[in-house]
Amino acid sequence: MRRIFEKLNWGKGVTYVIGHTAPDTDTVCSAITYANLMRELGYNCKAAVAGKPNKETQYILERFKVEAPQTLEDATGCRVILMDHSEYAQAVHGAPQARILQVIDHHGIGNITESHSVIYRSLPIGATCTIVYQCYKEFGVGISKESASLLIAGILSDTNCFTKASTTFIDLDAVSELSEIAGLEDLHELYKEMERATTDYSGMSDGEIFLNNMKNYSIGEIRIAIGSIDVPEMNDAEPGLDEKEMEFIDRMHAVMPQIMKELNLDFIFAKIDNHRENATYILHYGKESDEIVKRAFIASAGEDGVSAAEIPVEEAIDKAHEGEVHLERKICGEYIKFTPTVNRKFFVLPRITEAIKQKMANFA
């Protein structure tokens, strides 16, 4: 394996190991640890971020006393290793003019291109950090206490502490070995603190809260973004909790037009999780976005000529949870509410993508 890495065109300068914009814990921690591994193998690599890490990630870096990676403003002309994404829409500015040496990811294949040989490693597992752990094992390189802590944090974050449908035994095995190296006994305590940091929106405007975990996607010529936001924990001793939560969701809805305009998007969507209710609210904005949402999440096959996206809602979620969970869907005014919560990568994005493709096909 080491020989294969020698074949990459490393050049003379530094190679940046960098995750997606709106950096989260998996993207940042996988970049730091993978850069460490590449340096161990003798390559001049440096971790970087494509924006300000979110609050959860800031908490992790502080807790494990790790310096935040430098921000790479523009990757034009740079050599890069992309972590946790494969879409230009999510990549650092200038990525189309960068040379990609490697991609380490656990999402679908996006629209990046590279004419030179690359190492492209993608697995349908819980976190990019798990793949980095596998790479360490493959090379027989020891994992430091610090790197082990960061990898655990990335895996806990992306799998919501092993509760997401994307979690695999590979992720669980990785964490069980890593926690011994890291000397971390109480992972639930760690995850609780991470959750607290995630919904600490103090000092942030509504727009910043929305952008905190928003991802951009290109579907052909169509540019969309999907924000993923958690309703902050509120004091349930006070009356009117439901209204306060809805007020927060309405505030997120209110910033969507401005974000859509500024980023020149065709549509913008949001997936807002209210953990108290164990529910997800789907929000949409953009011309005829209601039709897309209808196709993606409401319409049943054949009804009024509007066909549902490939997999019926119930089937999709049942599959994800192996038949143990029944998904409920409710129309709440302009929003669609799912109980229990649904996943952006496996549930929301594929259905919206399919609905947009159908809409485009009908139009053409």
Ligand SMILES: [Mn+2]
């Ligand atoms: Mn990830």
